[in-house]
Amino acid sequence: MPSDGGVRVADPTQSADRFEPGGRVAGDVVIDINNLSLTFRTADAPIHALSQINLQVQAGEFISLIGPSGCGKTTLMRIVADLEKPTGGTIKVNGMTPAEARLKRAYGYVFQAPALYPWRSVLGNVTLPHEIMGGARAEREEKARRYLDLVGLKGFERKYPWQLSGGMQQRVSIARALSFDPAMLLMDEPFGALDEITRDRMNEELLSIWRKTGKTVIFVTHSIDEAVLLSTRIVVMSARPGRIVDVIDSTLPPDRSLETRDSAAAVDLAHRVRLGLKAGHSYDD
C-alpha cells in the first residue's frame, strides 16, 4: 500500500476506537479514495481497470456505483474490501488500509450470487461469520435469528439452501452479511440475477433494512431504476479505463417506496444518470 501522505481526511485518527457498529456519526468520512488506479497486467496489453478515482463516502450514506459492464465498479468495491490491491493512489477505510479494516470486520460483503454453503442450514450459513470470528454459540444464534427475521425469513432456519428460491437465498446472504453488525455493507449487484418482481420486493426490503440499521451501503448495480430508488448518491462510471464521470446527489426524500420511482424528481435523476452514462460513452459500441 502507498503511504497516506496527502490524504484529505479531516481527522486521520478517527477510527478503530470510535468504531461502533452502526453508531458512526453521519458525516464522518468512512471511505476516502484518492487518485486510485488499478492496472491488470496481462500477457498482451495492460488493462486499465480503474483510473484516477476520487471518492469520499460518509457514514450512513447509500452510494450506488453504476456503469456499463467492465467499467470497474465491482473492482472498485473489491479494492474497498481488500479483495484486490490497487496499483496507484491511496484508499482509507475507517482511516485504515483496507487490509486492516478487513481484519477489524469493517464490512459485510454481499456477492452477485448468494454463495451459500450448501451443507449448512440457513441458520448455519448466517452464523458462519461469527463462527470464524469467534463468539459464543448462543449469542451468534440469537443474532442470526434476529437478522433472518429482519430479512423476512423467520421459520426457515432449519431449511437448506436448495430448498429456497433465488430471492430467498440472496436474503439469507444479506442476513449473513449483517449478522456480525458491520457498520458497512458492500453489495455487488446483489439482485442482478433475480426477476424484476422479486427485485422490486428486495429493493423495498433493502430500503427498510437500511433505514432500520443506519448502515453505510455501497451498492454496485447496472440498473438505473435501482440506483435512483435506493441511493443518497449515485456514482456514474465509464469503461476503459474505469473512471468516475459524475457523482449525483439524490433529491429524493429519505422516506421512499417503489412509487417514488415515478415521481418527477426520480425521473429527473434517472435522466441525469443517463446523461452521465452517455458522456462516458456507455452507449457506444
Added chain:
Amino acid sequence: MTDAAMTDATIDGRRIGLLSPRGRVLPVMVVVCAIVVLWYVLATALNWAQVEERMSNDPLPKSVYAMVSGTWSMERPVLPAPHQVLEEFWKTTFEMSPTSKRSLVYHAWITASATMLGFAFGAILGMLLAAGIVHVRTLDRSLMPWVIASQTVPILAIAPMIIVILGSVGMVGLVPKAIISMYLCFFPVTIGMVKGLRSPDPLQLDLMRTYSASAWQVFWKLRMPASIPFLFASMKVAIAISLVGTIVGELPTGANGGIGARLLAGSYYGQTVQIWSALLMGSLLGAAMVYLMGSIERVTLRRMGAPR
C-alpha cells in the same frame, strides 16, 4: 397382494412393486437369469470333451441327458456349473466352524480385515497427500507426477517384492498385505479429494477472505465439507481396489489364509469348484464393502443437508 405389498420399494416417493418394470429387482433378475443360463451352456460345452473321454470305455450308448448331467457334476471340471459352486460355497460357508481353515468365512475374515486396514491406511494417506497438494504449490508440482507414476507400476510385479522386503524386517501377516492394498487405493482418494478440495467457487472463497478467515478455517469450514461428495465417490472405488490389492498380496504369501491363498491352493490342486466359490466370496465381500460405503455416504450427505 400382501406379498407384493411387503416387497414394495419406494421410488420418487411413490410405492412401486418390486416386480414392476420400474422397480429394480425385475431388471436385475433378468440379467442374473441370462448369466446363469449362459453359464450352464458354457459349462456343458467346456466340460463335454472330458465327459466324452471318461465315458468312452463304456460300450453302452450314451443319452444326451447323461452327457449333459455328467458335464454338470464333475469333480474337477474346467468350468463348474453354478449349482456346484453354490453347493461348495454353502458347505464351506455355513456348514463349517468359522475358525476352521477350510471355512470360507475364516478366509473371508482374514481378507476383509487386511482390506479394511489397507483401506484405512490408503484413505488417510490419500487425504493427507491431497491436502498437501492443494495447499502447497511445490507439492502440487513435485508430488502429483509421482502419484500418477506410482499407478503405472504393475502391482502384480511389485507385490511379491514388498512381501519379501517387509518379511525380512520381521513384518508378516496383516500389515504387508494392507500396505499393498494401500498402495493401490490411495490413488483414487488423492485424485478425488484434490478435486473436491478445489471445488469451492471463487465467491465462496472470497467470502472467507472477507471474514479474514485463517487457512485452517478455510480448510475445515469450506474446503473439507465441499470435498465430501468427491471423497465418497472415490472411496467407493478405493475400497473395491483395496480388496483386489489384498487378494493380490495374499497370492505370494505362502498361503497363510485369505481369499487369495484359497485361490492359489485351489489352482495348485485343480480344485476349480473351490476356486470359483472363493471368487464368489471375494465378489460378495467387495459388493458388501461398496454397499457399506454407499450407506455411510448416504447418511453423511443427508446429514449435510443434501436433497434426498
